[in-house]
Amino acid sequence: MPNPRRQYGGWVSDTANILSSSTENELNRLITQLEQRTSAEMAVVTVPNTQGYATPKDFTTQLFNYWGIGKAGQNNGVLFLISVGDRRVEIETGRGLVAILPDSRVQQIIDQQILPRFRNGDFDGGTLAGVRQLTSVLQGQPVANVPAAASEVTTSTIATSSGAVAQGIDSSLVEGILLLLGIILLGLGWQRSRMPVSLRAERGGRQVLSLTRRDPRTGAVLSSVQSDPIRLFLYSGSLCLGLFLGLSSGTWLGLALPVVAALATDGTLGRKRGIPFQPVVCQSCGRPMRPIQAQVLDTCLSPGDRLAKSRGRASYYGWFCPSCQGAAVVVRENGFYRHLYCPRCQALTLDLTTQVLREATYSSSGLKLEILSCPICGYRSEREVVIPELSDTDTDSDFGGDSGGDSDFGGGSSGGGGAGGSW
Numbered sequence: 562m563p564n565p566r567r568q569y570g571g572w573v574s575d576t577a578n579i580l581s582s583s584t585e586n587e588l589n590r591l592i593t594q595l596e597q598r599t600s601a602e603m604a605v606v607t608v609p610n611t612q613g614y615a616t617p618k619d620f621t622t623q624l625f626n627y628w629g630i631g632k633a634g635q636n637n638g639v640l641f642l643i644s645v646g647d648r649r650v651e652i653e654t655g656r657g658l659v660a661i662l663p664d665s666r667v668q669q670i671i672d673q674q675i676l677p678r679f680r681n682g683d684f685d686g687g688t689l690a691g692v693r694q695l696t697s698v699l700q701g702q703p704v705a706n707v708p709a710a711a712s713e714v715t716t717s718t719i720a721t722s723s724g725a726v727a728q729g730i731d732s733s734l735v736e737g738i739l740l741l742l743g744i745i746l747l748g749l750g751w752q753r754s755r756m757p758v759s760l761r762a763e764r765g766g767r768q769v770l771s772l773t774r775r776d777p778r779t780g781a782v783l784s785s786v787q788s789d790p791i792r793l794f795l796y797s798g799s800l801c802l803g804l805f806l807g808l809s810s811g812t813w814l815g816l817a818l819p820v821v822a823a824l825a826t827d828g829t830l831g832r833k834r835g836i837p838f839q840p841v842v843c844q845s846c847g848r849p850m851r852p853i854q855a856q857v858l859d860t861c862l863s864p865g866d867r868l869a870k871s872r873g874r875a876s877y878y879g880w881f882c883p884s885c886q887g888a889a890v891v892v893r894e895n896g897f898y899r900h901l902y903c904p905r906c907q908a909l910t911l912d913l914t915t916q917v918l919r920e921a922t923y924s925s926s927g928l929k930l931e932i933l934s935c936p937i938c939g940y941r942s943e944r945e946v947v948i949p950e951l952s953d954t955d956t957d958s959d960f961g962g963d964s965g966g967d968s969d970f971g972g973g974s975s976g977g978g979g980a981g982g983s984w
Contacts, residue, residue, distance in 0.1 A: 562574065562576065562606070562608075562624060563576065564628065565604065568917075569917065569920065569921075571585070571589045572588065572589050572592040572593070572602075572603060572604055572605060573585045573588050573589060573604075573605045573606075574604070574605070574606045574607070575605075575606075575607045576606070576607060576608050576609070577607035577608055577609050577643065577645045578607075578913045579607050579643070579645060579684045580607065580684060580685060580688060581685055582946070584685040584688065584689060586949060587689060588605055588688065588689065588692055591692055591693065591696050592605070592692070592696065594696070595696045595699060595700060598700055599637070599699055599700055600632055600635065600637060601631070601632075601637040601638070601639070601658070601699050602630050602631050602632070602637065602638045602639070602973070603630070603638065603639040603640070603641065603692070603695065603696070604628065604630050604638075604639070604640050604641070605641045605643075605688065605692065606624065606640065606641070606642045606643070607642075607643045607644075607645065607684075608620075608642070608643070608644050608645070608646075609644075609645055609646050609872065609873070610644055610645070610646030610647055610873065611644050611646075611647055611649075612646075617642070617644045617647050617649040617651050617981065618651055618977075618981055620642070620644075620651075621640055621642045621651040621653045621979075621981075622653060622975055622977050624640065624642070625638065625640045625653045625655075625974075625975045626974050626975060628640075629972045629973055629974065630655070630973050630975075631655040631657065631972075631973020631974070632972070632973055633972030633973060634972075635655075635657045635973065636655035636656040636657035636658070636973045636974050636975070637655050637657045637658055637973060638654075638655040638658075638973040638975070639652065639653065639654055639655070639658065639662075639695060639699075639979075640652070640653040640975075640979075641688070641691060641692065641695070643684070643688065645873060646872070646873035647983075648873075648983050648984050649981060649982070649983050650671055650675055650676065650679070650691075650981055650982050650983075650984070651979065651980075651981040652667050652670070652671060652691070652695070652979045652980055652981065653975050653977075653978070653979040654667060654975065654978045654979045655973045655974065655975050655978070656974060656975065656976050656978070657973075658699070658978075659978060661698065661699060661701075662695070662698055662699060664978055664979060664980050665980075666698065667695075667979050667980040668980035668982070670691055670694045670695060670698075671691070671980055671981065671982040672982060674687070674690040674691050674694050675687045675688070675690060675691040675982070676982050676983075676984050678690060679984040680984045841880045843882040843884065843885060843887055844887075845882070845885050845887050846882065846884050846885045846887075848882060848883075848884045848885075850880035850881060850882045850889075851880060851881050851882075851883060852878075852879070852880055852881075853879035853880060853881050853888065853890075857879075858877055858878075858879040858890065861879070861888075861890070862877060862890075863908065864908075864937055865903070865906055865907075865908025865909070865910050865937045866892075866908065866909075868908065868910050868936070868937065869908060869909035869910055872910075874901070874909045874910075875892050875909055876892070877890055877892055878890065901913065901933075903935040903937065903938060903940050904940065905935065905938045905940040906935060906937050906938040906940070908935065908937050908938075910935050910936060910937050911933050911934065911935055911940075912933070912934050912935070912936065913931060913932070913933055914931075914932045914934070915929050915930065915931055915932075916929060916930045916932070917929045917930075917948070918930055918945070919948075920948075921948040921949060921950050922950060923950065924950065925950055926947050926948055926949055926950045927947070927948030927949075927950070928945055928946070928947060928948060929945070929946050929948055930943060930944075930945055930946075931943070931944050931945075931946055
């Protein structure tokens with residue numbers, strides 16, 4: 562794992578190549594400012610996966626203590642790790658930050674600021690938002706109230722808004738509206754979940770591959786109702802019924818209903834997000850299609866598709882029509898790798914590596930070489946990218962001074978504190 566302090570004097574090690582240069586520069590600026598003002602240290606690390614370790618959390622704790630993030634004796638370090646293949650975020654905190662940055666606060670930042678953006682494919686935005694919140698808390702600054710996403714409705718928000726409505730409008734009318742709306746939304750969600758969908762072939766697409774005997778690589782796109790609208794119907798309906806029960810009973814025990822419904826819905830849809838989970842019908846003959854087992858489907862994929870799948874860049878789901886012998890495969894891409902399609906073989910297999918040709922200094926810019934290569938067809942391209950010159954706020958020190966051992970960090974340690982989450 563490249564040590565960013567040894568490598569270029571920064572705080573970010575983007576080995577998964579998911580962060581833009583501008584994001585890395587802003588992260589380095591924020592963390593440098595944090596270290597100068599508080600002596601706390603933070604490292605941001607992205608990895609393709611954490612294979613070889615029991616869990617991403619285990620990897621994070623070991624890396625934290627191996628590097629020794631934080632000042633020796635103060636243990637005021639933070640490690641922000643993103644494992645793309647595991648679809649997991651881990652934020653590890655040093656022993657000395659328990660009072661100012663408790664695990665519950667870390668979890669709140671992950672749930673409200675990071676994961677919603679990651680689920681939308683915004684690694685840059687999620688990482689920046691998380692680091693901004695962490696640095697603000699560590700510097701004792703008030704954190705701006707960021708509007709929560711539609712799916713991030715808290716109990717306090719519901720209680721406040723519902724109380725205001727109940728004071729201004731007759732409560733029985735509100736209860737009746739909520740009950741009716743909840744029943745309608747749940748009914749729509751259930752109805753939509755039972756509607757059959759079809760897969761139609763169109764040339765030139767990447768999201769669905771038709772594996773018919775006549776044209777084994779016909780591009781196609783998915784033309785069906787996805788799980789997110791149905792998820793919205795079910796969540797909204799459950800929320801309305803929960804509010805109705807809360808108002809009618811005078812307590813907020815009714816809020817347990819949307820929580821239970823959310824868990825049940827995620828259990829059904831979460832594993833199939835981005836693919837049709839309703840019955841699938843054949844576009845050619847209109848008859849029901851059957852799912853293709855993963856082991857069988859793997860034999861139909863090209864070497865490039867299999868490599869993309871093994872690297873966590875795409876997932877493949879297939880259906881087979883027993884009537885007309887047709888088949889179709891839906892490809893769910895990891896949005897952060899869409900720019901790594903090989904222009905020669907069209908596989909999602911490009912590797913991006915970076916070599917620093919000239920280090921940036923306070924008086925001149927640096928230069929790095931970005932290399933794109935495909936292990937399937939041998940494609941290769943290179944381009945030189947300018948590294949901005951260092952500013953007065955940059956520092957060429959290590960994470961906090963001599964650390965001893967094999968690392969250049971400050972010698973801090975972690976007892977396993979922090980939090981994590983999956984997207």
